[in-house]
Amino acid sequence: MDNKDKTIIRVGLGTCGISAGANDVYDAFKEAIAGTNLTLEYTSCNGMCFREPIVDIILKDRIISLSNVSCGEVPRLINEILNNKIIDSEDNDFLVMQNRIVLENCGHINPDKIDDYLAKEGYQALKKILLDILPEQVISEVKSSGLRGRGGAGFPTGLKWELARNSKSNEKYVICNADEGDPGAFMDRAVIEGDPHRVLEGLAISGYAIGAKYGYVYVRAEYPLAVKRIKQAIEDAQNRNLLGNNILGLGFNFFIKVKEGAGAFVCGEETALIASIEGKRGMPTLKPPYPAESGLWGYPTNINNVETLAAIPWIIRHGADKYANFGAEKSKGTKVFSLAGQISKGGLVEVEIGMSLRKIIYEIGAGTSSGKPVKAVQLGGPSGGCLPESMLDTPVDYESLLAKGAIMGSGGIVVMDVDTCMVDIARYFLAFTQKESCGKCTFCRLGTKRMLEILERITLGEGRESDVESLIDLASKIGASSLCQLGKTAPNPVLSTLKYFKDEYIEHIVNKKCRARSCKGLINYKITNKCIGCHLCTKACPAKAINGEIKEKHQIIPDLCIKCGICESVCKFEAIYHE
Amino acid sequence: MSKATINGITNDFVDGISILEAAKSLGIEIPTLCHIENLEAFGSCGICVVEIKNQNKVVPACATKLLEGMDIETHNDSILSTRKMLLELLFSDHLGDCVPPCSLKGCPANINIQGFLDLESKGKYNEAAALIREKAPLPNILGRICPKPCEKVCLRNRVDEPVMIGVQKRYIAEKEWSSGGPFFPHRAKSSHKRVAIIGAGPAGITAAYYLSLNGHSVVIYEKQAKLGGMMRFGIPKYRLPEDVIDTELNAIVDKLNIDVSYNVEVGKDIDVEEIISKFDAVVFSHGSQLSNKMNVDGEHHEKVIKAVDFLYKLAINIDVNLGKDVVIIGGGHTAMDAARSAARLGSNVTLMYRRSEKEMPAKDEIKEAKDEGVVFEFLVAPERIKRKGGKLYLHCIRMILGEPDESGRRKPIPNSNSRFVLEVDNIISAVGQFTDNSWLPSSWLSEKGHLQVNPSTYQIQNSSGHNNIFAMGDAVTGPDLVVTAVAAGRKVAASVNQLFLGSAVTGEEPVYASTCGELNDLPQEMFSKAKKIARANIPLIDKDIRLTSFNQIEESLNEEEFREESLRCLKCGCVAQNDCKLREYGYNYKADTKKFAGEKRKYEKDFSHLDIKLEIDKCISCGSCVRVCESIKKYYIFGYINRGFTSKIKPEFNRRLIDTKCDACGKCCEVCPTAGVWKHG
Numbered sequence A: 001m002d003n004k005d006k007t008i009i010r011v012g013l014g015t016c017g018i019s020a021g022a023n024d025v026y027d028a029f030k031e032a033i034a035g036t037n038l039t040l041e042y043t044s045c046n047g048m049c050f051r052e053p054i055v056d057i058i059l060k061d062r063i064i065s066l067s068n069v070s071c072g073e074v075p076r077l078i079n080e081i082l083n084n085k086i087i088d089s090e091d092n093d094f095l096v097m098q099n100r101i102v103l104e105n106c107g108h109i110n111p112d113k114i115d116d117y118l119a120k121e122g123y124q125a126l127k128k129i130l131l132d133i134l135p136e137q138v139i140s141e142v143k144s145s146g147l148r149g150r151g152g153a154g155f156p157t158g159l160k161w162e163l164a165r166n167s168k169s170n171e172k173y174v175i176c177n178a179d180e181g182d183p184g185a186f187m188d189r190a191v192i193e194g195d196p197h198r199v200l201e202g203l204a205i206s207g208y209a210i211g212a213k214y215g216y217v218y219v220r221a222e223y224p225l226a227v228k229r230i231k232q233a234i235e236d237a238q239n240r241n242l243l244g245n246n247i248l249g250l251g252f253n254f255f256i257k258v259k260e261g262a263g264a265f266v267c268g269e270e271t272a273l274i275a276s277i278e279g280k281r282g283m284p285t286l287k288p289p290y291p292a293e294s295g296l297w298g299y300p301t302n303i304n305n306v307e308t309l310a311a312i313p314w315i316i317r318h319g320a321d322k323y324a325n326f327g328a329e330k331s332k333g334t335k336v337f338s339l340a341g342q343i344s345k346g347g348l349v350e351v352e353i354g355m356s357l358r359k360i361i362y363e364i365g366a367g368t369s370s371g372k373p374v375k376a377v378q379l380g381g382p383s384g385g386c387l388p389e390s391m392l393d394t395p396v397d398y399e400s401l402l403a404k405g406a407i408m409g410s411g412g413i414v415v416m417d418v419d420t421c422m423v424d425i426a427r428y429f430l431a432f433t434q435k436e437s438c439g440k441c442t443f444c445r446l447g448t449k450r451m452l453e454i455l456e457r458i459t460l461g462e463g464r465e466s467d468v469e470s471l472i473d474l475a476s477k478i479g480a481s482s483l484c485q486l487g488k489t490a491p492n493p494v495l496s497t498l499k500y501f502k503d504e505y506i507e508h509i510v511n512k513k514c515r516a517r518s519c520k521g522l523i524n525y526k527i528t529n530k531c532i533g534c535h536l537c538t539k540a541c542p543a544k545a546i547n548g549e550i551k552e553k554h555q556i557i558p559d560l561c562i563k564c565g566i567c568e569s570v571c572k573f574e575a576i577y578h579e
Numbered sequence B: 001m002s003k004a005t006i007n008g009i010t011n012d013f014v015d016g017i018s019i020l021e022a023a024k025s026l027g028i029e030i031p032t033l034c035h036i037e038n039l040e041a042f043g044s045c046g047i048c049v050v051e052i053k054n055q056n057k058v059v060p061a062c063a064t065k066l067l068e069g070m071d072i073e074t075h076n077d078s079i080l081s082t083r084k085m086l087l088e089l090l091f092s093d094h095l096g097d098c099v100p101p102c103s104l105k106g107c108p109a110n111i112n113i114q115g116f117l118d119l120e121s122k123g124k125y126n127e128a129a130a131l132i133r134e135k136a137p138l139p140n141i142l143g144r145i146c147p148k149p150c151e152k153v154c155l156r157n158r159v160d161e162p163v164m165i166g167v168q169k170r171y172i173a174e175k176e177w178s179s180g181g182p183f184f185p186h187r188a189k190s191s192h193k194r195v196a197i198i199g200a201g202p203a204g205i206t207a208a209y210y211l212s213l214n215g216h217s218v219v220i221y222e223k224q225a226k227l228g229g230m231m232r233f234g235i236p237k238y239r240l241p242e243d244v245i246d247t248e249l250n251a252i253v254d255k256l257n258i259d260v261s262y263n264v265e266v267g268k269d270i271d272v273e274e275i276i277s278k279f280d281a282v283v284f285s286h287g288s289q290l291s292n293k294m295n296v297d298g299e300h301h302e303k304v305i306k307a308v309d310f311l312y313k314l315a316i317n318i319d320v321n322l323g324k325d326v327v328i329i330g331g332g333h334t335a336m337d338a339a340r341s342a343a344r345l346g347s348n349v350t351l352m353y354r355r356s357e358k359e360m361p362a363k364d365e366i367k368e369a370k371d372e373g374v375v376f377e378f379l380v381a382p383e384r385i386k387r388k389g390g391k392l393y394l395h396c397i398r399m400i401l402g403e404p405d406e407s408g409r410r411k412p413i414p415n416s417n418s419r420f421v422l423e424v425d426n427i428i429s430a431v432g433q434f435t436d437n438s439w440l441p442s443s444w445l446s447e448k449g450h451l452q453v454n455p456s457t458y459q460i461q462n463s464s465g466h467n468n469i470f471a472m473g474d475a476v477t478g479p480d481l482v483v484t485a486v487a488a489g490r491k492v493a494a495s496v497n498q499l500f501l502g503s504a505v506t507g508e509e510p511v512y513a514s515t516c517g518e519l520n521d522l523p524q525e526m527f528s529k530a531k532k533i534a535r536a537n538i539p540l541i542d543k544d545i546r547l548t549s550f551n552q553i554e555e556s557l558n559e560e561e562f563r564e565e566s567l568r569c570l571k572c573g574c575v576a577q578n579d580c581k582l583r584e585y586g587y588n589y590k591a592d593t594k595k596f597a598g599e600k601r602k603y604e605k606d607f608s609h610l611d612i613k614l615e616i617d618k619c620i621s622c623g624s625c626v627r628v629c630e631s632i633k634k635y636y637i638f639g640y641i642n643r644g645f646t647s648k649i650k651p652e653f654n655r656r657l658i659d660t661k662c663d664a665c666g667k668c669c670e671v672c673p674t675a676g677v678w679k680h681g
């Protein structure tokens, strides 16, 4: 920020802010500041999605953060700013417990201004290694930081680089995986939209370390803003000779291209991603060979996730030891989680690995949005698992989660309160993976479909006694014999819910009961003797499933009822209930 | 070289080979569906999975390099059950009939109907007859008397009317006979094994036929003076002329050197024990000739006759004097035969059945019987028979239909205020038959006196340690169709043959096939392209002649008419039925083709191209066609579309094959494990 005395109004223009109306707010400010000495600026998402649109007022001495700003408020706010009456609406608990490394600049800098990044020590790490650190030393630094891949599998990053470095070839590639297909995960989007240069810097460092001249950023096509900002960033970096030939005159050549994803979840899987860059259908191939031996166009290739790469500049600048100070025994550093579901304060949180789920949910996320008790947490997206409330004290690290039947995955945390049906949740996630199966291997293509059909019939109240056994049999074979991780992990939500919530399955199948009352097939609406025959429900029923003479007790025809519950809500005499 | 262990055998293997190749070098066969020799492994199908014990991993053998120290198991229980499930999953999304339903579900003898119709349409009558004889050695007889369960499930029912199947067998046989037939395959060289068959009905003759062809020497013991059992003594001549029986059956016993001892009643003229001691195997097929009682008062009167006796007398040309008014009681084919025979003797005939027309087993002949003057009284049962003067008074009661009983048919219940009396001259009872087993060792029989046989091998159970005693046909099942007895005869022959060859006696393997579903559940698209062609009608002889003689009532069609009829066949069987890895493995791994019932791919064919045919509904998405076309021809004709369950392999961009540059090289057809893509001709 060049002018230190000026008051700056900074609007958060990340995808989340924009969908909450931030563009209009920005325009409203633009109009309103005409003739004042206020400056308007934008940044990207800072992770507090529950507060969007967010507007920061940067005063001489402090920053005031405003939440949920609407266009209508803008004239009043301008007035308050000009008259020094503006008050902070931020509640700090959300940020206090976080340790922001990857997200350090998000929400603070203008992502489209390379100078903003440079002002935050941007590209210093790249410069540092090019000046006097050998690739092998970079690798050993990353190794001793304990950084593990944030794309899901948690493979040690330094080791991966070493494998790619040791593959003999005149040509090598590095790829940044920004396909982010897990429903509900958006940390990679936030980083690219909010701090794109950090990712480029990390990618360039990985290129230097393994000996690659070319890098790709494979971005999900459904992220147009991220695509635009990363492209802009590449252009700006090239113009400053931070990318391209002979970077900073230090003899390293490195070029980055952007490739927009093919819109399929499985394209995030590294071998499918490579196929997709090569112009083929995004379909996984068998490993080995791993990309480190034979990747893009058959050359050794290193693929890292956005968040992994975004941690690299910080590690180089601050040293591996400092990074390794954070985190748990075997999982060092910080991890960004997307907190979603029935949670009061949903958004992105970056915390030390090893923090307990309970802390994340209650102290950062402020508990459930309904105020009801938590029932379970789904971790790691559709290939992850569900943990029950009783396990909320589990530290969130790779090993502890795996031991309990969940995974860290890309960092999705979906909170569910007691009104959630666990069978239906398993069905929901499996429906996602089934739809996204690439169709190549039999177990994934057809096995998940048959599992899904079983879950569907259970939630419709048509479950059979043998269903649990069939699910387990299918799950174990799909898990063991699918070709790629998508298929191998697809049964996880079913297996983990079966592990912790088997009672609910049995209730659905045997007692035809859904305790969360969310499976419509198992709900029956009934009319009691309180009915006075007022006809209100008859008129309201969209399925014309209620009949009865006026002033006489009405009846619901079960075969026609679509279980929408409208009748229950319109009845003024509490004569309709469901069971 | 790398040292590794496969199924307990430790060996040195060439570096860099796959587990599949390594296993093969030890003679261990691992199944594959997507593996293509000389192309890079793909790993899509998953059937080749093996377990690396010391890594606790399951991997595809085709795509995994064998490494030093691996301890691999290729056929352990968990791998076998994985492969079985995998095949069941593939079947669950495979819409195809390996074998046409007429043959699989219709014909009890599984005659290759599509095959013989095709040969017939080409004028290859001898070949057609030979094909029928692979499953049933009595084409001419069956062509006349079989009630044609095949036609009921013929898919052409969904287009217009079923293909005429039954009568064609008769025509084929006649054509063959007129060129010197019947012709039989060569007998195998003598096995020096001897088998006795008790009873020369359809089951016994059929068993004799196949056993003799296999080189065994056969002796038939027959109580009557002629061959045929119920075919001769139960079925009236207007349906099955005697000379047809003589020609067809005599040819079998004469040409195949089958010894028949006529007029010998086993159990009376010769001991059962004696026969058992003299032969290497004994087959009981003595039929089911004793009549059930009606259980009504007065049924023992001499003018109340049993249908079986009545028909027997007609068969051996003994005069039967029936009065003017005759009532037949019963609804099966025997009742029908008795009614129509009585009509031919000039009586006024009423057939009385206690259920409705819909439930009547012999309903296929109702129309013809009515033409011949038979009057039907449905939902009526006899209660008692009285006699006064020279007349019989049949007291009857009307019935109403209640809930379905164990047979699935609705149970008749008497309606107590609907009694009436008929004045008649004779009553013929045809309410079922049972088997006379009184002469057999009692240990072989159940409490009710039935023979107990193993349902797959037909060996008699409890035959005190004997594994070489068999029984079949009506003797075991009670009265059933001739074609069912023929099927049983063939299956028993298979068991006996296994016994004689010294292999395990497991019986004939049932036909293993994938099916598209039941006739009425099939999607209409399956039939949208079939043109309607009216079915021919077999003319019947003049009604006057029918009413005064026992002449065969069905006439015939000419060659051209039969040919056109055989061309109506929709050819529902799969082109790859004998060359399909899915079917082969499914059979080997005992995969239940219906294990996972759920959403299935839709009926979808692309027959646009003259030579290369695509049956997308049979594709198992192995990807082989995509890969050969891509790597050998560089044409990229096939590709994947969609994702998840709906993903399919089809010509890229959803084109029809004719709109691609496919030059019909046929490489894809060579690698396709099913009939997903095949070459015409």
Ligand SMILES: Cc1cc2nc3c(=O)[nH]c(=O)nc-3n(C[C@H](O)[C@H](O)[C@H](O)COP(=O)(O)O)c2cc1C
Binding pocket: A148, A149, A150, A151, A152, A153, A154, A155, A157, A160, A177, A178, A179, A180, A181, A182, A265, A266, A267, A268, A269, A270, A271, A303, A304, A305, A306, A308, A309, A484, A485, A486
């Ligand atoms: C079905 C599937 C989807 C995946 N999607 C992503 C993704 O969207 N982003 C990502 O970084 N990694 C994804 N991965 C993981 C990648 O295959 C790979 O492990 C990762 O990009 C490696 O980077 P890391 O070592 O930095 O984690 C996915 C894996 C699978 C099996």
Ligand code: SF4
Binding pocket: A266, A283, A284, A436, A437, A438, A439, A440, A441, A442, A444, A445, A482, A483, A484, A485, A486, A487, A488
């Ligand atoms: S596991 Fe699923 S996504 Fe992976 S290769 Fe098989 S079909 Fe494709």
Ligand code: SF4
Binding pocket: B618, B619, B620, B621, B622, B623, B624, B625, B626, B649, B668, B671, B672, B673, B674, B675, B676, B677
């Ligand atoms: S059509 Fe192609 S993909 Fe389908 S089964 Fe045949 S070879 Fe495999």
Ligand code: FES
Binding pocket: B031, B032, B033, B034, B035, B042, B043, B044, B045, B046, B047, B048, B049, B060, B061, B062, B063
């Ligand atoms: S996966 Fe090995 S043969 Fe198909």
